[in-house]
Amino acid sequence: MIQNITEFSKKLDISEESIKQFIQDFNLEISDCLSPNLNITQNFEKFAKEKQEFLKKYDEDLNSEKTTDDISEKINQPKEKVEEIIQDQFPNIYDNGIYKSSISTFSIDNQLGGNYQFVYNYFGDKTELKQRDFIGYRDLFFYISDMLEPFLNPEQSENWGIQKAAGIVVYGPPGSGKIFWAKKIAEMIDFDFFEIRNSQLKSILINDKQSNFEEYLSQMLKKEKTILFLENFDEIMMQRQENQTINPDYEDVKESTLHNIEKFEKENILMIGSAKELIGIESEILAPGRFDVLIPVFPPNKQERAEMLLFNMKKNLNENATLLKILKNNKADEIPFWKETAEKMKVFSNTMLVDFTQSLKKRIRSLYLKNKTENIQISHGILEACLKESASKLTGEYLNNVQEFLSEAKDNSYDRFAGRIEDLKQELQAYKAKEEPVRTIGFNINDE
Template sequence: MTQNITEFSEKLDISEESLKQFIQDFDLDISACLSPKLNITQNFETFAIENQEFLKKYDKDLSEEKSITQIADKIDQPVEKVEEIIKNNVPNIYDNGLYRSSVSTFGIDRKLGGNYQFIYNYFGNKSELTQRDFVGYRDLFFYIYDMLEPFINPEQSKNWGIQKAAGIIVYGPPGSGKIFWAKKIAEMIDFEFFEIQKSKLKPTSSIDEKTTFDSYLSEMLKKDKIILFLENFDEIMMQKTENRIISNNNEEVQDCIFHNIEKFEKENLLMIGSARELAGIEPEIIAPGRFDVLIPIFPPNLHERAEMLLYNMTKNLSDDATLLKILKENKADQIPFWIETAEKMKVFSNTMIVDFTQSLKKRIRSSYLKNRTEQIIINQGILEASFKESAAKLTNDYLNNVQQFVLEATTNSYDRFANRIEDLKKELSTYKAKEKPTKPIGFKTDEA
């Protein structure tokens, strides 16, 4: 019998939030724990039932407020090490020095070398990257899961009066994967995904007829359980001001969405808008009951960049592929090889990482064709050349987009993504221009 995480948590008598936090604390692959439609996998069910006592201890610990000293004493670790991990991962703290319940003593112990091999025995020491449909982003996955709760668990509406969203805005810098997450949302709630083509946003030639978009939306409202994805949402739904003129096309699309948005929930239609930033969007469209669910899509962090580099270098390769043999020869079929390169890729988008791997593959192939040997060294020279090529998209406009994104994510979701936001701020600061020291005016003179 398939069970979603809510039903399973009730069966175990362990809070749903604890199960979600447990998956994150122990870096378990989402696909090893949950199916694409968010049901518990057989492996996770077996682990949880056989280790229910441990999960109850984890649940109890997670719900308790505790000080650094109490955590350090419990796991027999220096206070300084515990404090460093908490500051890096959980910046939010009560004034009285007791940490919020999202701090797990077990999670901290694992990061400091605690042995939890009994957990990984149920899932394998590591999941093949090529078997995953996405890398990292466990925190974002569960954040989105929470936002979609009314779709996943209809009982919320009956018990708590929480309504389904009519619209969602996924926002983030260019190349961060907004369309990927929109498709992931469709998969999570089992809706059919449609991307609105630009041709549907143009008005018809006749004044008497509906606009192309109006006709298109009317047809879509007749379907059941669909997601409509609208790119450039921030441009189309831009607020009209004295200094900002909105095109007739966009104005008609705005009017059409405003006119029909109340029908979305009734007709089981969810619209997802993709935006680089929220600033400038018509405030009425993000009012409650409209596009009031805002989901920040972050550039990957250091560890995710390393995983993505390996994933994209090995993606679609056969077991006897020449490139795979060369990667193995350099130990580049393992994540540690890519850490140094990932460290340099501060605030890189997903797209930039793909660009880097494509460039590197071509360079390795060129070297192979020239030397006709698999004994090719992937040295710093070849890595640096590919890095410079992929960094071409790291423009001032892009960095400004990231800066704006940091401000907006801080305003809307700091409590859920504090560590990501702080890490992104640090990475962004490395690109800030350093002020050159001013030279004194006049000539230098020797003092007698």
């Protein structure tokens, strides 16, 4: 019988939050454990039933107060190593040295070499990249699922009066995957997905024979379970300044959306706006009951970059593909090969990673056509050339977007993404201009 995670957690007498955190702590692939709409898979159901006692211990530990001394003593590991992991993953979570929720003794033990093979026996040590629904981002997936809880769990509305969102803003630097997550939201709540690109605004109105966006919305409100994805949301909904030239299409969309947004929840319409940043968006748009659900979309971290590089290099290849043979000859069909390159791709967006792999594929193909052999070395020089080429989008404007995004994500969601925010902040530092030391004119009195 298919069971939702909420129902399943009640049956096990384990909190839903603990199940979600457990999946993240042990780096289990979400698709191994949950369907997109948070139904439990057969694999996870079998594991949970057979290892229920362990999950209960995990649940109790996750929700109990503990210090680094308590954790160190329990897992018989040096306190310094425990503190290092906590500071790396949960910076500044508690100043008094007492940790509760989000920090698991079992997770720290696992990272320090504890034997939890009995967990992976149910899921495999890793899922083939090509079989994954998406790579990494477990924390973002569960954050989004929490925001969508009123759609997924009617009990929130019936027993608690918690309303469904009428509007969501997904925000992040260019190329970070905002449209991917908008489509993922549609999949999670089983809504139809309609994309409204900036270039389509006029054609939508003309093709649908509507004179304005208001009439277009009125037609969409007649549909059921629909997501409207609006590109350039920050530009369309920005606070207007005096003497500013206003795009009439933008103004039409803005006013029509404000006029109809109260109908969205009733008619099962959800609008998702895509924004590079939140600054400048009119406060009236982000008011409660409107676009008050804000979802940060981060550039991939180092591990995710390595996985994405491998995924994109092998994407769409059949088992006899020449490129796959060349990758295997270089051991580039495994993640360790890509870790050094991924380390150099600080703050790279998803788009930049795709650019890199496309460039590399073309270079490898050229070498193959020239040498007529599969014994081609994917050398450091080739990788560096592709890295330089793909970094062309790493402009000052992009880095400023990342800086602004970091500030906004910290203000809105630091408690949920502290580790990501601190890691991204460190990566961004690599591109900060270093000031040359000022040398005084003349000689130092101590010089000979």
